[in-house]
Amino acid sequence: MRYITGFVQFWYDFIVGDDWTVAAGVVIALAVTAALAHAAIPAWWLMPLAALALLALSLWRTTSRG
Amino acid sequence: MSAVFLVLAAFLASAVEMVEALTIVLAVGVTRGWRSALVGVATATVALAVVVAVLGPALTLIPIDVLRLVVGALLLIFGLQWLRKAILRASGYKALHDEDAIYRRELEDARQAGTVLRAGMDWYAFTLSFKGVFLEGLEVAFIVLTFGSTQGSIPLAAAGAAAALIIVGLVGVLVHAPLSRVPENTMKFAVGVMLTTFGIFWGAEGAGVTWPGGEVLILGVLAFVLLVSFGLVTMLRQQHERALAAATPARGTGD
Numbered sequence: 001m002r003y004i005t006g007f008v009q010f011w012y013d014f015i016v017g018d019d020w021t022v023a024a025g026v027v028i029a030l031a032v033t034a035a036l037a038h039a040a041i042p043a044w045w046l047m048p049l050a051a052l053a054l055l056a057l058s059l060w061r062t063t064s065r066g
Numbered sequence: 067m068s069a070v071f072l073v074l075a076a077f078l079a080s081a082v083e084m085v086e087a088l089t090i091v092l093a094v095g096v097t098r099g100w101r102s103a104l105v106g107v108a109t110a111t112v113a114l115a116v117v118v119a120v121l122g123p124a125l126t127l128i129p130i131d132v133l134r135l136v137v138g139a140l141l142l143i144f145g146l147q148w149l150r151k152a153i154l155r156a157s158g159y160k161a162l163h164d165e166d167a168i169y170r171r172e173l174e175d176a177r178q179a180g181t182v183l184r185a186g187m188d189w190y191a192f193t194l195s196f197k198g199v200f201l202e203g204l205e206v207a208f209i210v211l212t213f214g215s216t217q218g219s220i221p222l223a224a225a226g227a228a229a230a231l232i233i234v235g236l237v238g239v240l241v242h243a244p245l246s247r248v249p250e251n252t253m254k255f256a257v258g259v260m261l262t263t264f265g266i267f268w269g270a271e272g273a274g275v276t277w278p279g280g281e282v283l284i285l286g287v288l289a290f291v292l293l294v295s296f297g298l299v300t301m302l303r304q305q306h307e308r309a310l311a312a313a314t315p316a317r318g319t320g321d
Contacts, residue, residue: 014204015140017147026142026265030135030273037274044277047142047270048287051262052294055146055153059298062150063159063305 019061025054071284072217075260076226079209082253083202084234086168090198092238093172098191105187106195113196114203118211118224125215131272137212138269144205145261149295152255157302162251169243209261216268259295263288 016023029050036043095103125133154160172194179190210227214220267277267284277283 015143017143019147019150022146022150023143026139026146026269030139030269033270033275034135034273043273044270044275044283047266047273047275048290051142051146051266052291055150055262055294056298058146058150059153059302062154063302 019058021061022054022058025050025057029054069217069219069222071260071264072213072219072223073226073229075213075257075264076206076210076223077230078253078260079257080206080227080230081234082250082257083206084230085250087199087202088234088238089169090172091195092243093169094176094191094194094198097173097176098188102188102191103195106192107199109192110196110199110203113200114207117204117207118220121207121211122215122220125211130216131274133272134216134268135272137216138265138267138272140208140265141212141261142265142269144208145258145263145265147258148254149258149262149291152251152258153295153298153302155251156255156299158306159302213264216264255295259288259291263291266291 029047032050033043033046036046091103091107094106128136151160155162176190176194206227210223211220214223217223263284266287271277279286
């Protein structure tokens, strides 16, 4: 059991890193982009804005913790 | 254009990770002897080559749009992590990576650990070297695989990584000390910017977006990511300096 937990923890740390909201935000932004694109609405602008908003938010949370 | 980015990103990411792995291996080799440390390095290198050799062909079987979506998401998550840490370091919120300090700490740990010799091997030295190289290398393997498979050229990405491995390895052998003068944060910043740019571009393409102007717009995304990142560094640096000034008691008020 300890090995399974360790294995899962390793991959979580490796992929998600120390701010899970960034990973979750990327997945949500891609889902919204896909939904807009499939509805034939231009969505190329969404990912750049979403990515950098997620970065700014993550930085703000880290620096405001002190 | 993409080929240049591909080789550059693989090279820079690999060089940064190799410098970190080199620090660990040097500390282990100097204190515990080179044989077990080098066997650890060789085993980790073979393990990484197996990961690339097994996963590389498997990735080419996935439809390109699905691949771009998944790879784009992964690159974007990695890129934002690298960029976030690089921005925190550049603005003073996080200490710069100090290879000399890490080397001294690793030396001390390696000296204090007991020696268990089995089959003529120092397993502490082997494990530490193996872990250092394998864990630092795994992210590089991911970048090489994802960049290479999405661009249809894993060998080109692998060439960038191999060039970094050879250069850092040679310099490490010649200098025989941690490479503390390598501008690690600048390199991490550059890799973060590139991973984020490609993650945005491929992720959106995989999600069904058609970029106006086609592949050329990747330069526009790159410029946008760079501009915002530099803006965030400037803003956070000023904020950090203001916070430090407010925390420092005023001097010379009694004069």
